[in-house]
Amino acid sequence: MVWYDVISLSSLRSQRPGVTETVENTAVLLAKRPEGLPTPEDFSVVTRPLTSRDAGKIRCETIFLSLDPYMRSVIAGNHLGHGIAPGEVVPGEVIAKVTESEHPDWPLNTLVRCEGGWQQFSDQTPDSLARVPSQLSRPSLALSILGMPGLTAWAGMVDLAKVGPGDVVVIPAAVGGVGAMAAQLARRAGATTVAITSGAEKRRIATETLGYDHCIDRIEEDLGTALERIAPDGVSVYFDLVGDPTLTTVATHLAVGGRVVLCGLIQDYNGNHKTTGPHPGLWITKRATVSGLVVYDYEPQRQAFEAEFVPLAEAGELTANEEFHDGLDAAPAAFCRLMRGLNSGKVVVRLVD
Ligand SMILES: NC(=O)c1ccc[n+]([C@@H]2O[C@H](COP(=O)([O-])OP(=O)(O)OC[C@H]3O[C@@H](n4cnc5c(N)ncnc54)[C@H](OP(=O)(O)O)[C@@H]3O)[C@@H](O)[C@H]2O)c1
Numbered sequence: 001m002v003w004y005d006v007i008s009l010s011s012l013r014s015q016r017p018g019v020t021e022t023v024e025n026t027a028v029l030l031a032k033r034p035e036g037l038p039t040p041e042d043f044s045v046v047t048r049p050l051t052s053r054d055a056g057k058i059r060c061e062t063i064f065l066s067l068d069p070y071m072r073s074v075i076a077g078n079h080l081g082h083g084i085a086p087g088e089v090v091p092g093e094v095i096a097k098v099t100e101s102e103h104p105d106w107p108l109n110t111l112v113r114c115e116g117g118w119q120q121f122s123d124q125t126p127d128s129l130a131r132v133p134s135q136l137s138r139p140s141l142a143l144s145i146l147g148m149p150g151l152t153a154w155a156g157m158v159d160l161a162k163v164g165p166g167d168v169v170v171i172p173a174a175v176g177g178v179g180a181m182a183a184q185l186a187r188r189a190g191a192t193t194v195a196i197t198s199g200a201e202k203r204r205i206a207t208e209t210l211g212y213d214h215c216i217d218r219i220e221e222d223l224g225t226a227l228e229r230i231a232p233d234g235v236s237v238y239f240d241l242v243g244d245p246t247l248t249t250v251a252t253h254l255a256v257g258g259r260v261v262l263c264g265l266i267q268d269y270n271g272n273h274k275t276t277g278p279h280p281g282l283w284i285t286k287r288a289t290v291s292g293l294v295v296y297d298y299e300p301q302r303q304a305f306e307a308e309f310v311p312l313a314e315a316g317e318l319t320a321n322e323e324f325h326d327g328l329d330a331a332p333a334a335f336c337r338l339m340r341g342l343n344s345g346k347v348v349v350r351l352v353d
Contacts, residue, residue, distance in 0.1 A: 025050040027089045027119035028331050030075050037270050038339055043332035050121050057123040058106050060096035062116050066143040067335050067347040072269040090118040095139045113142050118331050133310045141313055144346035145320045149177030151305050152295040156261040157185040160291040161237045165190030168231045170250055172196035173241040175205045177346035180321040182239055183210050194230055202344050209319055227253040243267040243275035251278040254286045263293045321345040
């Protein structure tokens, strides 16, 4: 069955509530565990019949699939203690449309957010679904600045670092899913923002699109020298999304009383680098507050986060920096680009226009 047949069957089915037909489901499987940087050959794209739905399950058709760095540890088998094995569908958060359901809370065509994985269709239990906020005119935002990365940024900037006027906030991976929202939250709080990124295009996005006050190119510039110039009185908040060597260099330039939020270790995810961070003596000298962040802890705050920031996004007061790829076939290469740091925004795969 070819792609347009799947689309037409899907639209036909959505007009026939409660009828379960056998259709085909394109999915991306883990072919083998990557060694070092992942390559597209570590994945395989399969199209196979979708079996009938179990009673009580809700069938969802993916519209947008989120690609995130944490998936590298999922496919390595060690994300917070679990992962997947070769042959399994790669997991991932999606925005999907309900196409088959008898559940009164989840009628046909409801837009939902769920762990649909890298596939066209998934069958979900009612309690595994979350509604995409109805006011949201761009549903992909529920995977980017208003989704998990945005909530991570809120947890880091607002809850943990408590960023305020006068702060000098340094954000690496500055234009990605988390960094883009972190910068805007810090600016809204009255702080000076410093991006660390790479390449002319991302430098442009950082300053012109996302409004960072300063930008350092991690490849072209010496980070320590740049920080001495931009933040002569020291960095008051560092949101660590990458690990060493950036972590240790920025920590060396921390102001006394500085706050550091440890959130990501992208330098280490591909398995050939081990972050150690600065010697604890440095934290002592700087009277630093160092916090660890796991976004799953903030799930109870998600509704309040959406209530505050969806209206701001709809009013055009927040900028989303999303990088779209079309079709599931594009997911492996897009993920490999992400793990090489070649993405220039939150990576989203679009399955349906
Ligand atoms: N703790 C949590 O609960 C939580 C939740 C969400 C995300 N995170 C973490 O937050 C970090 C950012 O996530 P994101 O989704 O916003 O990713 P992202 O910024 O969209 O993509 C990763 C970026 O990291 C930068 N980078 C720096 N050094 C790199 C290296 N050695 N190799 C590859 N990339 C490198 C690159 O940007 P530049 O070229 O601009 O440097 C790359 O584009 C990740 O480490 C992620 O795991 C943690």
